Amino acid sequence: MNVKILLIRPKPHKETIGLQKVMICEPLELEYLGTYIKSYGHEVEILDMILEKKPISFYIEKFNPDVVGLTAYIAHVNIVKEYAREIKQIKNCSVVVGGVHAEVVPEDFDSPFIDYIIKANGIKTFGQIISALQNNLSTENIEGIWGNNLSPIKETTFAYPHPDRSLVKKYRDKYYYMFHNPCALMKTSFGCPYNCSFCFCRKITDGKYFFRNIKDIIDELKNIPEDEIYIVDDDFLVDRDRLLEFCNALDEQNIKKKYLIYGRADFIAKNEDVIKRFQASGLRAVIVGLESGREEELLKYNKKSSVEINETAVSILNKYNIECYGTFIIGIDYEKKDFSNLYIWIKKLNIKFINLQPFTPLPGTELYDDYKDTLIISRDQFEKWDLAHTVVKPVKMDIRSYYFNILKIYYKITMNPVNILKMIKKYGIKECFKLSLGTSSITMQYIKKSLQKEIR
Ligand code: B12
Ligand code: SF4
Structure with missing residues (x-):
């Protein structure tokens, strides 16, 4: 049956x-x-x-x-x-x-x-x-089930059928990522070879990193109807030879799509030729974990990068007209001047799209144990563990000012008239209007939060 x-x-x-x-x-x-x-x-x-x-x-x-x-x-x-x-x-x-x-x-x-x-x-x-x-059999011996008290080894190969995207046929035209619209997702590797101290992603594969072969990826790509592809690997820019093989295969197979990927600043800074090559084959935007414009923070996060590397990476992306979506961690020790400095640095780098994440020691990472006694959002209020709420009490500011300063940077970057004009020119007024409605609604959530009597 x-x-x-x-x-x-x-x-x-x-x-x-x-x-x-x-x-x-x-x-x-x-x-x-x-x-x-x-x-x-x-x-x-x-x-x-x-x-x-x-x-x-x-x-x-x-x-x-x-x-x-x-x-x-x-x-x-x-x-x-x-x-x-x-x-x-x-x-x-x-x-x-x-x-x-x-x-x-x-x-x-x-x-x-x-x-x-x-x-x-x-x-x-x-x-x-x-x-x-x-078959009415017991599930007691299935290793991957929590509670069976078995110790499954996490797989390091991925030999499953390609996802049948028609399973979400009725929703497909509603899937998008900002200006990447409509947009399909694809996963070509698992885990990450780096070891940033705050990172949850590495824990998913028990610190292992493995990837699919290029032929298999190309076979999947050929069957994706959308032109915009969001590669959801934690870091797609790991191996320059693999990337060049990927670009060559795209050209050989005449696959004309646009790519949004995650990539590290140090790779971009060291491999300008690969970035240039990939741009010619469709690279459109890179989400880069820049994290901070302060050397000591990058060191503390074990980011294996530097402010100079971050700056070089962003200038390379700008040079080839590849959008840089910069993500930053807002330290719990930030005070007003740190927010001002961060804003000045982002402006200097000329980044138009930013994601500011209050430092969050996610459960499952070593950092969680270090901070678990200082949480202002308890572990069981899961809905607020969204990398937008601050779950740990800021050290030098009250929470209201902390949120206000985050909002201020978002506002100044997204409402910068030069940035708005550039975006309208690039993406058209309709798409820009839609995105600004979305960001306003997120802003409202933050404002409501800041106005609450008790901020939690
Ligand atoms: C792409 C992505 C997104 C996309 C959405 C992707 C999607 N598929 O819907 C976007 C950008 C919208 C997004 C948003 C968010 N994300 Co996100 N995202 C990712 C990213 C980079 C890849 C996820 C992905 O698509 N994987 C591909 C699929 C195929 O793999 P998978 O998820 O691992 O699933 C496998 C198994 O887990 C398992 N599985 C999954 N579900 C189920 C269900 C059943 C029944 C079974 C049996 C098995 C099973 O089988 C799958 C196939 O092997 C991950 C990083 C990562 N390494 O996972 C972060 C990540 C998952 N995101 C994260 C977070 C926190 C968020 C947000 C809450 C952030 C926010 N402030 O909004 C939101 C919530 C989204 C929402 N609307 O509710 C965290 C989650 C941390 C955690 N402990 O849960 C991650 C790990 C990043 C991080 N910072 O650490 N995200
Ligand atoms: S490079 Fe990115 S995915 Fe890899 S460990 Fe660091 S934060 Fe995590």
């Missing part, structure tokens, strides 16, 4: 300062799972609650699943627990939770309404669970 499986991507909590006002990306993880499970003849549907309007109960009654799979990041922990409770009230089906947070801190999902929490090798483990349920 085939199993009916409903895979759900949750809608973020209203307290989460979410990015979905400026980007909604395809749930690639659920497409991978769904494609694999479907190949065994099961019936699979993907439900994207970011885009759906009705409550979860409606879809459970409509689809009547045997198994529900929920994906979650840290900010979704309470949401998926609540979904699980509602689902179980309607139907006694099996509820499975997976995703990067479950892989590192599975205990956070402990709930009487969740049957299986996946701590390793999501696709394989999910397949094993479905097969056990289908």
Whole structure:
């Protein structure tokens, strides 16, 4: 007997300062799972609650699943627990939770309404669970399930079928990333060879780094309908030979797409020729973890970079007209002058798109233990662990001024008339208007936060 499986991507909590006002990306993880499970003849549907309007109960009654799979990041922990409770009230089906947070801190999902929490090798483990349920077998010996007290080794190869993107056909035209619209996602490597002290991503693969071969990537790319591709590798700019092989393959196969990637500043600074080459094959934007314009902070974060390297990297991207989306960590020891200096530095670098993240010691990283006694947002208020709330008390400022100073930088950079004009010229007035509505709504969330009597 085939199993009916409903895979759900949750809608973020209203307290989460979410990015979905400026980007909604395809749930690639659920497409991978769904494609694999479907190949065994099961019936699979993907439900994207970011885009759906009705409550979860409606879809459970409509689809009547045997198994529900929920994906979650840290900010979704309470949401998926609540979904699980509602689902179980309607139907006694099996509820499975997976995703990067479950892989590192599975205990956070402990709930009487969740049957299986996946701590390793999501696709394989999910397949094993479905097969056990289908054949009425015990799941006790499935390694990747948290609570079975087995010690699974995380896989370092990725030999699963390419995601069948038609599983989200009805949502596809709504997936975008700022000006990359419509936009598809793709993953070509897992983990990262570096070891930045604040980084959660490395924990997902237990510090291992491995990648898919170029032929396999090109085969997948050829079947993606969208022109804009967001490569969601933690760091796509690792190996210059692999990148050159990728660019050559794109040209040989006449693949004309545009790429948004994550990349480190030190690679860009050292490999201008590769960046130039990649630009010619479609590189359009790089999200660079610049983190700070202060040497001592880069050292503290074990970033293995420097202010000079950061500056060289941004100037190379500017030189080739590749957009730099700079991400920065706002230290909890920041005072007014540090915010002013950061703004001056960003302006000097001529970066138009920034993401300012208050320093967040995510559970599962070593830093969490160092800060767990000084949290102002408790661990169980998961919806506020969104890398936008400050979870640790700022040392030299009150929280209201801290948020206000973050907002001020966002405002000064995004409302800079020169930047606005450049953006309108490049992306058109309609896209710019849409993005500014999105950013205003995030700003409002911050303003409301700053006006609350008690800021938490
Ligand atoms: C791309 C990306 C995004 C995209 C969305 C991508 C998407 N698919 O929807 C955008 C830019 C919108 C985004 C937003 C956010 N993100 Co983000 N994002 C990423 C990034 C770079 C890649 C994620 C990805 O697409 N992976 C590809 C898929 C195929 O792989 P996967 O997620 O690992 O899934 C596998 C397994 O986990 C498992 N699995 C997953 N789900 C399930 C479910 C079941 C039932 C099972 C069995 C298995 C399973 O199987 C999958 C296939 O192997 C990661 C970094 C990383 N290394 O993961 C950060 C990351 C996941 N994001 C993070 C965060 C915090 C956020 C935000 C909350 C930030 C914010 N302020 O808004 C938001 C929340 C989004 C929302 N709307 O709710 C954190 C999560 C930390 C944590 N402990 O949970 C990460 C790890 C980055 C970081 N700073 O550490 N993100
Ligand atoms: S380079 Fe990026 S992904 Fe790699 S460890 Fe540092 S912050 Fe994490």
